[in-house]
Amino acid sequence: MLHFTDSLSRMCRVSGLAMMLALPVAAHAQDEVTADTVVATVNGVEIKLGHMLMVRAGLPEQYQQMPDTVLWDGILDQLIQQEVLAQQPEAVETNRVKLALENERRALVASERLAVVSQDVVTDEAIEAKYAELFGSVEPKLEYNANHILVETEEEAAALVAELEGGADFEALAKEKSTGPSGPSGGALGWFGEGQMVAPFEQAVMELEVGAVSAPVLTQFGWHVIKLNETREKGAPALEEVREQIAGQIEQEGVQAMIKEYVDAADVTKTDTNDVDTSVLSNLELLEE
Incomplete structure (x- = not known):
């Protein structure tokens, strides 16, 4: 009944001419209004601009982007409808x-x-x-940029080293042979620092010269062939x-x-959980008493 979207949809159908006519009025009034400016009354009860501003501030993101000329009537209609309902004799301020x-x-x-x-x-x-x-x-710390190829056996790793020594392209071999997740990207590991790799791998990288390829390195993941691309100091x-x-x-x-x-x-006092049945927290029927 009180769906803001209903009023908003109706307002979206307002003609462009009507919106253009409303703009000068809004602009003229802007310098004179305050949050206490009355924008409507319902049986003598005032609805103020501040009430509208609070509704607008709480609108979902998709409505926040809409122009004020569209939002105005939608928000005001919602507040009027709520006030009319709240004034009905049957409408009471329940405990809830x-x-x-x-x-x-x-x-x-x-x-x-x-x-x-x-x-x-x-x-x-x-x-x-x-x-x-x-x-x-x-203190600045040394970081490393490396690629690697991961295979299951030492023999496979040694064969890769031989191919690389013979002039094979490291990244091409990694894409073809590596069983690790970095294989499709040529074995690229990006930048990493001390403590980010398992110990045998890290030790091998630290001992390499830039541009050099390691001998086969064993870790719990398998056998690695590593190429150190570059190093840098990271402060x-x-x-x-x-x-x-x-x-x-x-x-x-x-x-x-x-x-x-x-x-x-x-001066704070709290009920001890030992003195209360905490299951009452799920008994929402208590709100109706």
């Missing part, structure tokens, strides 16, 4: 509604407080300090690369610290 409103108010007020805390703790100074804490003492990331990540960490830590501080200072 009362509890839902209390939860909603609690959540919204808490959210507003969290937003302020988040804004206060995430500053440029805090981000720079956290960056220095996380990355200030990071700390630039601040701008991790700014968003650090800001998120600061925000999370700040919010958690604030909540703990408030909870510790509050």
